[in-house]
Amino acid sequence: MDTATLDTPADTYAITIGLTINGQQRRLPVEPWTTLLDLLREQEGLTGTKKGCDHGQCGACTVLIDGKRVNSCLTLAVSRDGADVRTVEGLAEGDRLHPLQQAFIDHDAFQCGYCTPGQLCSAVGLLAEGKAKSRDEVREMMSGNICRCGAYTNITDAVLEVLGEGSVK
Amino acid sequence: MNRFSYARPSDVADAVREGRPGDVRYLAGGTNLVDLMKENVERPARIVDINRLPLHDIDDLPDGGLRLGALATNADTAWDKRVEERYPLLASAILAGASPQLRNAATNGGNLNQRTRCYYFYDTATPCNKREPGSGCGAIGGVNRIHAILGASAACIATHPSDMCVALAALDATVRVTGAQGERAIPIADYHRLPGAEPQWDNTLAPGELVTAIDLPNERFTEHYTYLKLRDRLSYAFALVSVAVAMRVEEGRITQARIALGGVAHKPWRVPNAESVLHGETPSQNAFLAAAHAITEGAHGHGENDFKVGLVRKAIVRALAQAAAGTPQSQTDKRVA
Numbered sequence A: 001m002d003t004a005t006l007d008t009p010a011d012t013y014a015i016t017i018g019l020t021i022n023g024q025q026r027r028l029p030v031e032p033w034t035t036l037l038d039l040l041r042e043q044e045g046l047t048g049t050k051k052g053c054d055h056g057q058c059g060a061c062t063v064l065i066d067g068k069r070v071n072s073c074l075t076l077a078v079s080r081d082g083a084d085v086r087t088v089e090g091l092a093e094g095d096r097l098h099p100l101q102q103a104f105i106d107h108d109a110f111q112c113g114y115c116t117p118g119q120l121c122s123a124v125g126l127l128a129e130g131k132a133k134s135r136d137e138v139r140e141m142m143s144g145n146i147c148r149c150g151a152y153t154n155i156t157d158a159v160l161e162v163l164g165e166g167s168v169k
Numbered sequence B: 001m002n003r004f005s006y007a008r009p010s011d012v013a014d015a016v017r018e019g020r021p022g023d024v025r026y027l028a029g030g031t032n033l034v035d036l037m038k039e040n041v042e043r044p045a046r047i048v049d050i051n052r053l054p055l056h057d058i059d060d061l062p063d064g065g066l067r068l069g070a071l072a073t074n075a076d077t078a079w080d081k082r083v084e085e086r087y088p089l090l091a092s093a094i095l096a097g098a099s100p101q102l103r104n105a106a107t108n109g110g111n112l113n114q115r116t117r118c119y120y121f122y123d124t125a126t127p128c129n130k131r132e133p134g135s136g137c138g139a140i141g142g143v144n145r146i147h148a149i150l151g152a153s154a155a156c157i158a159t160h161p162s163d164m165c166v167a168l169a170a171l172d173a174t175v176r177v178t179g180a181q182g183e184r185a186i187p188i189a190d191y192h193r194l195p196g197a198e199p200q201w202d203n204t205l206a207p208g209e210l211v212t213a214i215d216l217p218n219e220r221f222t223e224h225y226t227y228l229k230l231r232d233r234l235s236y237a238f239a240l241v242s243v244a245v246a247m248r249v250e251e252g253r254i255t256q257a258r259i260a261l262g263g264v265a266h267k268p269w270r271v272p273n274a275e276s277v278l279h280g281e282t283p284s285q286n287a288f289l290a291a292a293h294a295i296t297e298g299a300h301g302h303g304e305n306d307f308k309v310g311l312v313r314k315a316i317v318r319a320l321a322q323a324a325a326g327t328p329q330s331q332t333d334k335r336v337a
Ligand SMILES: Cc1cc2nc3c(=O)[nH]c(=O)nc-3n(C[C@H](O)[C@H](O)[C@H](O)COP(=O)(O)OP(=O)(O)OC[C@H]3O[C@@H](n4cnc5c(N)ncnc54)[C@H](O)[C@@H]3O)c2cc1C
Pocket: A055, A056, A057, B025, B026, B027, B028, B029, B030, B031, B032, B033, B034, B035, B050, B070, B096, B097, B098, B099, B102, B105, B106, B107, B108, B109, B110, B111, B112, B113, B114, B115, B161, B162, B163, B164, B209, B210, B211, B212, B236, B237, B238, B239
């Protein structure tokens, strides 16, 4: 991690930061007011991550930073210089879907699909945290992702299946 | 979002030098500051990114207390083994707030300093004394469902939206800050302030001062405690009202009861004199009701939030019963026992 003191005047166009995005090390020029969401979508062309509200209120922009799920719309990219970022594009291994992606298909856990990348990244984060076990806990710990289509029950089933709790019929 | 200059110091002394008064804002998780910058409510000329300062740790204090680094995230704090075991009230309150994603980014220092969610404060097309001193208050006589019922002023009826801070108030935490004048320790009760004639000041932090840590005293409320939060939907919503209780019960009698309220005032609301009406009492609905009335004395609504007066009293009675019984509110099973 780059811990050097950094100082830029307001008229500086961009600061170069280092990010590992889906396993690839990148050096990227960013304007300090750029959010990680805009960097991913506009600069890197990774449009899998969605912009729903742009204010932390929906979870569509959820990505994994150093393995933890966060809302990329409220994260200034420059503040995460040196971080490892994983987006929905980085979940599958080649043609092999991530187990959560497969479970979402098997359980019909989406309709329009707009919230799905955020739901998937959030669920990957949830699995890594290891705190949610029961259905109530999965519901609570997935509550940072709004689904306007209301696919909640099927999303919960999909996550529970991958958790291996066996409460899915 | 406006353009700004950016600094990323790596030690506290540099940060404080950078944070010198002016249009400077410290950036921690950004979950509140970046949001407000997108709304043009905050337009700092300079951002001092404090994420590289060595304030991420949670450390035991020699006296048995616990020091929470200002940059420890809300998630890491709530799930810290020592917090879970020694300060379950704090863990519960943090987990009742925001969402898992937001708690992963939100820091303890940022949570303390988050601004009100008053709709008019957020809307730069409307008057707001907090955002623009002297412009008036849109919420008085306006849409004020989420506003204060205690300690408000003719200038501002905003509430402090934090859950974490309500638990900190019940736990008598201390906020440690560093500024140009050196270090200070501020009792949580004196940290946030009432709006009075100067609602632009949320708290008593001097401009440029940096929160470095929050200290929790060596007093354990591990059996008789609860954090009860009532809101418009069961998760991912701010409190309409919330109640933190830290209690001691010895031989069937209450020997100590601390009650802090969220969602009702410009700061976590505590009235120590009113709490003492419970001392020596055996737990009962009548005793709880008396305490609820004593703590909310003078409470009144502003129209749309009139319901909060009755709601918070009922919530206090419920929370006291939960704490006395040793059955704290679960933050996943949402039923209120
Ligand atoms: C949709 C949504 C829902 C939410 N729901 C809840 C909820 O239910 N309950 C709840 O409690 N909170 C809730 N929050 C608020 C959230 O908890 C805060 O945004 C968060 O705690 C702020 O922390 P941060 O590190 O991101 O702060 P930042 O956004 O980085 O900073 C916030 C403010 O604090 C200042 N600051 C930060 N660190 C320091 C420091 N060390 N010293 C001095 N000043 C500092 C900044 O300059 C800024 O003014 C919600 C937020 C969102 C977006």
